[in-house]
Amino acid sequence: MPELPEVETTRRGIAPHLAGHKILSVSVRQAQLRWPVPTAIRRLKNQPVVSVSRRAKYLLIALPKGHIIIHLGMSGTIRVLPKKLPAAKHDHVDVLLSSGKVLRYTDPRRFGCWLWTTDNPIHHRLLAGLGPEPLTAGFSAAYLCRQSRGKRTPVKPWLMDNKVVVGVGNIYASESLFRAGISPKRRARSLTLDECQKLTVSVKKVLRQSINHGGTTISDFLSAEGRPGHFVQKLQVYDRAGEPCRVCGAPVKKLTQAQRSTFYCPRCQH
DNA sequence: ATAATAACCTGAGGGC
């Protein structure tokens, strides 16, 4: 479910409730997520939150003695509840705050994770090898062009590779390529510098716009306040197979790449 | 090293 805009929307929603407040305790109802939730997290008591940041699709909660690393997987959401409320089936983790509010993690498919590290989190094995943040200057045409040399993989799954750039998932990969006018079937190595320029600009624009709209809600993404994202109304091709292209009117096509659905306009993208 | 695939898990929706 959540790509970079949804994770960033979540971060912005929870940060004001965490920063400057204390975590009184953490209750874990289901420890079997992507990896077992470590006992160090279950034992946290009276810990002031230093900051809430994001790297790729990971949320990082800085505490005095370490960091909580959270990933929302495919179906994870984090909500801020005004107080402790009865838990439903997939409400796996609750964080009790000194304000009386409760941070609640819900994840039906359990592809997400809650991990603990006392090291600098950027050195954690899951974060160490990640590519640049798409909304930074490091994600440039020159960088993308350099990375693409010799890569036979089709550009769409290549763009979703976290070693190339982070945060671009299945929705925004299709959307970015549409806006750049590049066919998802093109091999990465075939991109010109000019096309890499168009693609980096498109990725940045799409992600920024989506963040400004609170992310994309297809079926179940909710912000910390429990609101859906509205960017779904701005989607040009994702989940629109057979519907007319909003630019040229040709039917949007769907294909499968690397076991994921890809959507594109055969007339606008080459 | 690169590239493709299998795996983790639950729920929704469609066809019969």
Add this chain to the structure above:
DNA sequence: TGCCCTCAGGTTATTA
């Protein structure tokens, strides 16, 4: 109603 199948916003680990 129920059963079976496919699909879903992610990422790691394994295999070629």
